[in-house]
Structure formats: structure tokens, C-alpha cells
Amino acid sequence: MALMCWLRSIEWWGECVAGEDICRRYLKDAFDITPNEGEFIVALAGNPNVGKSTIFNALTGMDQHTGNWAGKTVVGAVGRFEWIGVRFILVDLPGTYSLGTRRAEEAAARDFICFAKPDAVIVVVDASRLERNLFLVLQVLEITKRVVVCVNLMDEAKENGVMIDLLRLEDILRVSVVGTTAKRQEGIYELRNVLLRTCQTDDIRTPRRSRYSAVIEEAVNDLLPYIKRAVGETVDARWLTMRRLEGDTECLRRVREMLSAQKEGGQCEL
Amino acid sequence: MSCEREEVFREIDVMARRIQEKSKVDIREQMIGDLYRDAEEIAGAVVTVEVDKEHSIEKRIDDMVLSRRFGYPLMILLLGTVFWLTIIGANIPSAWLGEILFEMVAAIDKGLVWLGTTQWLHHMVVYGILQCLAWVVAVMLPPMAIFFTLFTLLEEWGYLPRVALSLDHLFYRCRACGKQALTMCMGFGCNAAGVVSCRIIDSPRERILAMVTNAFVPCNGRFPTLLLLATLIVGGMNGAGGSDILVTAVITGIVLMGVAATFLVSRALADTMLKGEPSTMILELPPYRMPQLRSVLYRSLWERTRIVLLRAVCVAAPAGVVIWLLAQTTVGDISLLTMLADILDPFARELGLDGAILLAFILGIPANEIVLPILLMIYLATGQMTEVESVREIGHIFSAQGWDILTLINVSIFCLFHWPCATTLLSVYQESRSIKWTLVAFLLPTIIGMGICFLTAQGAKLFIAT
Structure with missing residues (x-):
């Protein structure tokens, strides 16, 4: 069940298999969510202990357990809310420092962002620890462009004398950035509006793609032709190449299974 | 192609x-x-x-809290304070709640008589289910509510991760994970919750280690029992004369014994069944935050207290029926309950306990909370949960059964180290998916508890003989 984010970009996929079906089945199996017509699915990602659950509660009006220690959210919580007549399903992903496949919660977060094809991913970051938190943001940006960066704990940052130029950050990342202090409900209104816009718009900017050092680029260029030959031009071959070079064989295996299934019957099964 | x-x-x-x-x-x-x-x-x-002044204050506090010289005393002091506040805070509402609940039971009793319900059904409902429930709620609710609130306050403030960090090098020496400190803390609330929280430990080896040793810290279900025993140990059999501070000291001592056992057993397991190097812990220290009152109350009372209490109630009701039935079924002149206690008696005596105590712990497997009421029920042979007596009265009942200070100590030890409750065992199985480790989780504290009790009992015998 890994890494199918690139599916979004494959055109044949939509024809040969109802991609929506898989996404729905995943949502049903993993989270017991059955989205209704017109409901947007939003994932909430972020490092541990940045107030993700507080954001979750502020958005949904629910009272989920929030705690001042890392690793509190073990199972993703699910909540629904409505904003200006539009309904959202919000999934609180486990807190992770990165998206890898080595730890269970990282794999879970990555799977969800890839697999459930959320209409938006809110990445919550701690304003006082922006640098460390941006790592996850950059990783998410490699997978999806429907991202809202929520810079939380603005009050604490201010107390600590940390000032953040949110507009500049938005320019650099080329995705929406909202500053919040969730426990006092500050910025939640704006977050809702930005979220709505991100979910609804078809015209979304291509976000920042991090540049890698020459060694990596070289390695990618060496392997890329092979990957392209195997999966065709339509897939995000570069992303796939990087995962393979990273030592992640799982996602390529999955592509291979699907391609052979497609060849055999024109019907793909997971 | x-x-x-x-x-x-x-x-x-x-x-x-x-x-x-x-x-x-x-x-x-x-x-x-x-x-x-x-x-x-x-x-x-x-x-x-900007130049951050706030941060440097925080750092200075951290230097104190995390230092070895102040860190451990502070930890023990805070633990003691939590217990002390729980003890002095819980007494009054407990008695008050007990009175109300038992009046309610009496009212229902009258109502059933008026309705003309069959006698056995009437007795089963009132003496079996309702009195058992009333006892569990009255004894458990106040200390639990206070304890969880204080605990959540510490958590919210940001102290708990610092405990984990301070204890990390101790756990490291035991070849376990520092996060085990957090799961251990959860265990104070409820061992089953503690076992589930072991998911935060990444290495499977260390997770198993944390799971099977979780029951070494006394949960809230055992807490009221320990509280009573500590009061009797300090104040003598009539329960008077002991100061709250001394009781707190005894309780803290008992708890520290459990913590010490956690370390020793972890180390022993890491050297034998669960060999391996400890992994390094990455734990981000959160900033100190002013706890939000609403969130603290919500989480401690609604989420934690309610769930643990609900669980206890669900277990206590059927257990009440079973015990009532055991007490009512008689062979010859004696009830099944007394008979079972008599069978266990010779073995229990060797451990410095008696048959009734051992039977109460066995019947208390569904939930530790009902051990004490069962024990009183067996002693009084009334076939029903007695009303919440004052400590003094309970002390009288115990001394009438031949308890002495040694019995009190042995029961305390056994209360600390015995089989985990059914819910905890079930959690261990669900989390580890292994019968072997569930069995280990069952046997470890049992063997240790019986071992210590045996040694103290036999040691005391020798001492008295010479």
C-alpha cells in the first residue's frame, strides 16, 4: 500500500481503473471514512508537538486529546467541519519529522498523502522552530502541490523574539502560508478561507522544488532514463527515481505490479 | 511488451x-x-x-530540572506531592459519594421490594451488582479524578518529557528506551492505557520490554487499596494517629519500589530474553507552557477518568454477580467462596497472606478495584459488598481475621506485584500479538510478588523463632 501519489498525474490511470475507487477504499479501510459527494478531504501533517491537534480541534470544534509531548497522536483522528456551506473531512496524521518508510508513523503519513489523494494538506509548523520544520514541508511539496503551510504557535515565537516574514515565505514556497495561534483561535478564520481556496481552485501554482547537489543530480540522471523507459513519460519519474536511489524499493515494486496488471486485462487491481 | x-x-x-x-x-x-x-x-x-530572554530563562529552568543533583529529588518530591494531594483531597468526597450512592442503592432496594420482584433476583441486583458498583465508584472516582488532573497538569506544563529525559540514562543502562518513562507514567493512571501507549517506542524489542514491565507501577485501581494499607501501616490497626505526610511517604516508597522493579526487571530481560543494544532516543523537549485549565479538566476528567471508570464499572457489574453467586451457593454449611478461600489458605499462609486475600486477588482479575470489596465480603461472609466503612472499621475487620503489620506489608507487596488485570493482559496481547509475551507479562510480576512475599514471611518466621 505504498506511494501512489504519482497516480494523480497518470492519465491512463483514470481510465483503466476508477482511481477514486482506490482512494475511497483506502479511506474506508484505514480510517473508516466514507466521503459524501462534494466533501473535501484534508490531511493535517506536521512535526510532533507543534499543536497539530489544537489546530484540529480549532477547525473541527472537537475536543481531541492534545498533549505537550511528542508522539501523542498514535492513530489518526478524523473530524468533519463545514465552512461557508462547504464540507470538509479533516484527518490528523501522526506527527513526523520527515516522510520516510522506515518508521511506521512516517509511512502512515506518507501513505495517506499519496494514497488518499487529499484535496489539501495542511502542514503545521512551529514558528519558533521553522528551520527544522521546513524539512517536512519541502518533502510534502515534492508529493503534492495542494499544500497550506500553517505557521502555528505565533505567540510563543513572538515571546521568544522570533519574527517571521510570512509573505516572503509564501513567495519562496509558492503555496499559501497562514500564521496562527490555535489555542486562542487566532488565524483560524483565515486558515479556513485559504483551505477552501486551495481545495476549490483548479489553477494552482507549481510549488518550490528543492534543488539537490550535483552528486544527486548526476545519480538521478543516470537512473532516470531507465525509470522512464519502464513507467513512461506521464509518471512523475523523477520523484520515483529519487525514491529508488534512496533505497526505497517498495514504491517501484508497486508501479510494476500495476503496470503488469494493466497489460494483462486492462483492469488493474491492487 | x-x-x-x-x-x-x-x-x-x-x-x-x-x-x-x-x-x-x-x-x-x-x-x-x-x-x-x-x-x-x-x-x-x-x-x-531578537535577543531572546524568555528562552534563556527556560534554559536555566531546564538546567535545574534536568540536572542529576536536583532532577531526581524534584521528581520524587513532585510524585510525593501528587500522592499527598490525592490522599488529602480524596477522603472527604469519597465518604460523601459513598453515602449518597448507598442511599440510592437502599432506595432502589425499597423500590424493588415494592414492585414485588423475586427475591433471588432482587438480592442479586442489589447486593451483587449495585453495591459492587457503588463501592467501585465511591472508592475510585475521587482519587482518580484528582490524580489524573494533577498528572495532566504536569503533562501540559511540559514536565513529563523532561522526566523521560532525566530517566533516559537509567533506562539506557537497563538497555531500554527512555520513552519507557512516559509509558510508565501512563501506567500510574491505568496499566492498560500504559501498555497501549508503548506504541510511541519504535524499537520492537524495547516496546515489548516496556509492555511486560508496565504493570510494575501501581495503577489507579490499586491505588485506593494501597492507600488504605498505607494508612493502616502508619496508623496501626485502628487507622488512627498516622499523619498524612507519613502515609504519603509510605505510598511513595511503595511506588518507588515498583519503579525500581521496572528497572531491574528491564535489565534482567534485556540480558536474557530480549537481548539487544538500546536505541538512541530522539525526544524533542517542548517549551514550558502554561496549562490551559479547560483542556486540562476536559482531558483528565472526561477522557481519562471517565474511560477508566466506565471500564471498571463494566467489569465490576458482572464480577459482582459472579461473586454474589459464589457466596450464595453453599455446600453443606459453607459457601463456595469460603470453601475456595480455605483451599487456598495453606499456600497463601506460606506467602504471609491468607486464603481469602489470595482468592480476592484471583477474583479481582477483571479489575483490581474490586479486590478490597471482595476481601471484605469473604471476611464478613455476608455475600454482599459491604458499605464503605471508615478506615477504622476496616482495620477492625482485618485484625479480627488475624492480620498484623507483616500481613499488611505482604498484602501491599502483593498488591504491587501480582498478575495484571484482564484488560491489561488483553492490551498486551493486542499490541504484541504474541501469547508468549502475554504470558510473560502475567508471570513476571506474579513470580516476583510471590517470591518477595515468601521471603518476608519466611524471614519473619525465622526471626520470631530465634
């Missing part, structure tokens, strides 16, 4: 391996490094930091 494609995939694997081998750097590391550099660059462009 598809064969050709398979071929390409094989080529990819070969190629990837070749590139990875050829590369002078670790590709994965390099990618992570590149991404971090990018993050650093972006952060550098958007963040301006």
Missing part, C-alpha cells in the same frame, strides 16, 4: 545498485542533507531573531 518491461525493471535494480555503490557519498544521507540545507536557506530568509 510486458516481458520487455519486466526486463527494464530488472535493469533498474542493477543500475540503482551500481549507482549506489559507485557513489562516493551515501545518497540517502546526501538527499536529506540537501533538503535540510534548503530548509535552512529558506528559514534564514524569513526569520529574524
Whole structure:
């Protein structure tokens, strides 16, 4: 069940298999969510202990357990809310420092962002620890462009004398950035509006793609032709190449299974 | 076409391996490094930091809290304070709640008589279910509510992760994970919850280690029993004369014994059944935050207290029926309950306990909370849960059964170290998916508890004999 984010970009996929079906089945199996017509699915990602659950509660009006220690959210919580007549399903992903496949919660977060094809991913970051938190943001940006960066704990940052130029950050990342202090409900209104816009718009900017050092680029260029030959031009071959070079064989295996299934019957099964 | 494609995939694997081998750097590391550099660059462009005074105060507090000299005394002091507040805070509402609940039971009793319900059904409902429930609620609710609130306050403030960090090197020496300190803390509330929280430990070896040793810290279900025993130990059999501070000291001592056992057993397991090197712990220290009152109350009372209480109630009701039935079924003149206690008696005597105590612990497997009421029920042979008596009265009942200070100590030890409750065992099984480890979780505290009790009992016998 890994890494199918690139599916979004494959055109044949939509024809040969109802991609929506898989996404729905995943949502049903993993989270017991059955989205209704017109409901947007939003994932909430972020490092541990940045107030993700507080954001979750502020958005949904629910009272989920929030705690001042890392690793509190073990199972993703699910909540629904409505904003200006539009309904959202919000999934609180486990807190992770990165998206890898080595730890269970990282794999879970990555799977969800890839697999459930959320209409938006809110990445919550701690304003006082922006640098460390941006790592996850950059990783998410490699997978999806429907991202809202929520810079939380603005009050604490201010107390600590940390000032953040949110507009500049938005320019650099080329995705929406909202500053919040969730426990006092500050910025939640704006977050809702930005979220709505991100979910609804078809015209979304291509976000920042991090540049890698020459060694990596070289390695990618060496392997890329092979990957392209195997999966065709339509897939995000570069992303796939990087995962393979990273030592992640799982996602390529999955592509291979699907391609052979497609060849055999024109019907793909997971 | 598809064969050709398979071929390409094989080529990819070969190629990837070749590139990875050829590369002078670790590709994965390099990618992570590149991404971090990018993050650093972006952060550098958007963040301006003033001279941070707040941060340095926090750092100074941390230096104190995390130092070895002040850290441990502070930890023990805070633990003691939590217990002390629980003890002095719980007494009054407990008695008050007991009175109300038992009046309610009496009212229902009258109502059932008026309705003309069959006598056995009437007795089963009133003496079996309702009185058992009333007892559990009255005894458990107040200390639990206070304890959980204080605990949540500490958690919210940001102290708990610091406990984990302070204890890390101790756990490291025991070849376990520092996060085990957090799961241990959860265990104070409820061992089942503690076992489930072991998910935060990444290494499977260390997770199992934390799970099977979780029951060494006394949960809230055992807490009221320990509280009573500590009061009797300090104040003598009539329960008077002991100061709250002394009781707190005894309770803290008992708890520290459990913590010490956690360390020793972890180490012993790590040397035998669960060999391996401890992994390094990455734990981010959260800033100190002013707890939000509403959230603290909500989480401690609604989420934790309610769930644990609900569980206890669900278990206590059927258990009440079973015990009532055991007490009512008579062979000859004696009830099944007394008979079972008599059978266990010779063995229990060797442990410095008696048959009734052992039977109460066995019947208390569904939930530790009902051990004390069962015990009183067996002693009084009334076949029903007695009303919440004052400590003094309970002390009289115990001394009438031949308890002395040694019995009190042995029961306390056994209360601390015996089989975990059914819910905890079930959690261990669900989390580990292994019958073996569930069995280990059952046997470890049992053997240790019986061992210590045996030694103290036999030691005392020798001492008295000479």
C-alpha cells in the first residue's frame, strides 16, 4: 500500500481503473471514512508537538486529546467541519519529522498523502522552530502541490523574539502560508478561507522544488532514463527515481505490479 | 511488451545498485542533507531573531530540572506531592459519594421490594451488582479524578518529557528506551492505557520490554487499596494517629519500589530474553507552557477518568454477580467462596497472606478495584459488598481475621506485584500479538510478588523463632 501519489498525474490511470475507487477504499479501510459527494478531504501533517491537534480541534470544534509531548497522536483522528456551506473531512496524521518508510508513523503519513489523494494538506509548523520544520514541508511539496503551510504557535515565537516574514515565505514556497495561534483561535478564520481556496481552485501554482547537489543530480540522471523507459513519460519519474536511489524499493515494486496488471486485462487491481 | 518491461525493471535494480555503490557519498544521507540545507536557506530568509530572554530563562529552568543533583529529588518530591494531594483531597468526597450512592442503592432496594420482584433476583441486583458498583465508584472516582488532573497538569506544563529525559540514562543502562518513562507514567493512571501507549517506542524489542514491565507501577485501581494499607501501616490497626505526610511517604516508597522493579526487571530481560543494544532516543523537549485549565479538566476528567471508570464499572457489574453467586451457593454449611478461600489458605499462609486475600486477588482479575470489596465480603461472609466503612472499621475487620503489620506489608507487596488485570493482559496481547509475551507479562510480576512475599514471611518466621 505504498506511494501512489504519482497516480494523480497518470492519465491512463483514470481510465483503466476508477482511481477514486482506490482512494475511497483506502479511506474506508484505514480510517473508516466514507466521503459524501462534494466533501473535501484534508490531511493535517506536521512535526510532533507543534499543536497539530489544537489546530484540529480549532477547525473541527472537537475536543481531541492534545498533549505537550511528542508522539501523542498514535492513530489518526478524523473530524468533519463545514465552512461557508462547504464540507470538509479533516484527518490528523501522526506527527513526523520527515516522510520516510522506515518508521511506521512516517509511512502512515506518507501513505495517506499519496494514497488518499487529499484535496489539501495542511502542514503545521512551529514558528519558533521553522528551520527544522521546513524539512517536512519541502518533502510534502515534492508529493503534492495542494499544500497550506500553517505557521502555528505565533505567540510563543513572538515571546521568544522570533519574527517571521510570512509573505516572503509564501513567495519562496509558492503555496499559501497562514500564521496562527490555535489555542486562542487566532488565524483560524483565515486558515479556513485559504483551505477552501486551495481545495476549490483548479489553477494552482507549481510549488518550490528543492534543488539537490550535483552528486544527486548526476545519480538521478543516470537512473532516470531507465525509470522512464519502464513507467513512461506521464509518471512523475523523477520523484520515483529519487525514491529508488534512496533505497526505497517498495514504491517501484508497486508501479510494476500495476503496470503488469494493466497489460494483462486492462483492469488493474491492487 | 510486458516481458520487455519486466526486463527494464530488472535493469533498474542493477543500475540503482551500481549507482549506489559507485557513489562516493551515501545518497540517502546526501538527499536529506540537501533538503535540510534548503530548509535552512529558506528559514534564514524569513526569520529574524531578537535577543531572546524568555528562552534563556527556560534554559536555566531546564538546567535545574534536568540536572542529576536536583532532577531526581524534584521528581520524587513532585510524585510525593501528587500522592499527598490525592490522599488529602480524596477522603472527604469519597465518604460523601459513598453515602449518597448507598442511599440510592437502599432506595432502589425499597423500590424493588415494592414492585414485588423475586427475591433471588432482587438480592442479586442489589447486593451483587449495585453495591459492587457503588463501592467501585465511591472508592475510585475521587482519587482518580484528582490524580489524573494533577498528572495532566504536569503533562501540559511540559514536565513529563523532561522526566523521560532525566530517566533516559537509567533506562539506557537497563538497555531500554527512555520513552519507557512516559509509558510508565501512563501506567500510574491505568496499566492498560500504559501498555497501549508503548506504541510511541519504535524499537520492537524495547516496546515489548516496556509492555511486560508496565504493570510494575501501581495503577489507579490499586491505588485506593494501597492507600488504605498505607494508612493502616502508619496508623496501626485502628487507622488512627498516622499523619498524612507519613502515609504519603509510605505510598511513595511503595511506588518507588515498583519503579525500581521496572528497572531491574528491564535489565534482567534485556540480558536474557530480549537481548539487544538500546536505541538512541530522539525526544524533542517542548517549551514550558502554561496549562490551559479547560483542556486540562476536559482531558483528565472526561477522557481519562471517565474511560477508566466506565471500564471498571463494566467489569465490576458482572464480577459482582459472579461473586454474589459464589457466596450464595453453599455446600453443606459453607459457601463456595469460603470453601475456595480455605483451599487456598495453606499456600497463601506460606506467602504471609491468607486464603481469602489470595482468592480476592484471583477474583479481582477483571479489575483490581474490586479486590478490597471482595476481601471484605469473604471476611464478613455476608455475600454482599459491604458499605464503605471508615478506615477504622476496616482495620477492625482485618485484625479480627488475624492480620498484623507483616500481613499488611505482604498484602501491599502483593498488591504491587501480582498478575495484571484482564484488560491489561488483553492490551498486551493486542499490541504484541504474541501469547508468549502475554504470558510473560502475567508471570513476571506474579513470580516476583510471590517470591518477595515468601521471603518476608519466611524471614519473619525465622526471626520470631530465634
